[in-house]
Amino acid sequence: MNFKRTLLAAALPLTFVFANVAHALEIKFADIHPDGYPTVVAEKSMGAALTKESNGELTFKYFPGGVLGSEKEVVEQAQVGAIQMTRVSLGIVGPVVPDVNVFNMPFVFRDQAHMRKIIDGEIGDEILDKISNSEFGLVALAWMDGGTRNLYTKKPVRKIEDLKGMKIRVQGNPMFIETINDMGGNGIAMDTGEIFSALQTGVIDGAENNPPTLLEHNHYQSAKYYTLTEHLILPEPIVMSKITWEKLTPEQQTMVKKAAKAAQAEERVLWDKKSASSEEKLKAAGVEFITVDKKPFYDATAGVRAKYGAQFADMIKRIDAVQ
Numbered sequence: 001m002n003f004k005r006t007l008l009a010a011a012l013p014l015t016f017v018f019a020n021v022a023h024a025l026e027i028k029f030a031d032i033h034p035d036g037y038p039t040v041v042a043e044k045s046m047g048a049a050l051t052k053e054s055n056g057e058l059t060f061k062y063f064p065g066g067v068l069g070s071e072k073e074v075v076e077q078a079q080v081g082a083i084q085m086t087r088v089s090l091g092i093v094g095p096v097v098p099d100v101n102v103f104n105m106p107f108v109f110r111d112q113a114h115m116r117k118i119i120d121g122e123i124g125d126e127i128l129d130k131i132s133n134s135e136f137g138l139v140a141l142a143w144m145d146g147g148t149r150n151l152y153t154k155k156p157v158r159k160i161e162d163l164k165g166m167k168i169r170v171q172g173n174p175m176f177i178e179t180i181n182d183m184g185g186n187g188i189a190m191d192t193g194e195i196f197s198a199l200q201t202g203v204i205d206g207a208e209n210n211p212p213t214l215l216e217h218n219h220y221q222s223a224k225y226y227t228l229t230e231h232l233i234l235p236e237p238i239v240m241s242k243i244t245w246e247k248l249t250p251e252q253q254t255m256v257k258k259a260a261k262a263a264q265a266e267e268r269v270l271w272d273k274k275s276a277s278s279e280e281k282l283k284a285a286g287v288e289f290i291t292v293d294k295k296p297f298y299d300a301t302a303g304v305r306a307k308y309g310a311q312f313a314d315m316i317k318r319i320d321a322v323q
């Protein structure tokens, strides 16, 4: 028996297998929201489309419900390539990529429709590029809609004075703490997963978010008053670890970008449905929706816009000009 030849023959299929493995990639996708939430549903159909289009080279494993940690922790893991993709609120990107804070300013968008026009257009792409071109270690691919954020509290806020001294949870972004403080409250930063028990134990008097989050994260069980301030309208980038991005072929990169943009469109439809059904469910569960005069909230936060907005003066003019 020709020993050398047998060895070679045995080695060949192995080489073949390894070469294939090197192109295949399993993408772990983390989201703080539970299964069935609009973002998660859109992320899953994005993954299914990509697996098909890449002939099985890109596969996806999902970790919804915050099982891999808070958004901040997930971002840190994505930066080192331990998690490949996630969707995060722009609020938590602001402290590390200050350029994105223009979208994080209170009342920077007139309404949700205005925000959608912006993220669908060139300004939206510019902000995604700012994230990708920063030292953040993530490539920002597309936007998901995070609706409009309103205050929810244990005692009703029917006018801005009612907020006085209330401890209100915000995302870990100094601008949001200042926003709540300037409205008369007491802004406290904490992770999403801590809000439920902080509300129950009275560590906080309220928080602020959109109807689907108020419902799905069960915060409504303790906070029964929902004051429609619409002070923040935060879009949410879908990001990929730069380490992962650089492993993809140019064709795969194009595929991923296209699929993420398709997820942006799909999530929007899901979002509108989910928002409407969440409102109904919240009301049925005894949550009072309070319509307020937004002007005092807008006026109270002028200082935040002046302080942070100066550096974005040109972009804010362009945002305002979009009809």
Ligand code: BDP
Residues within 6 Å of the ligand: 032, 071, 087, 088, 089, 146, 170, 171, 191, 192, 209, 210, 213, 236
């Ligand atoms: C929700 C966002 C989510 C944030 C959460 C929060 O979709 O990404 O983590 O708010 O405020 O609306 O922590």
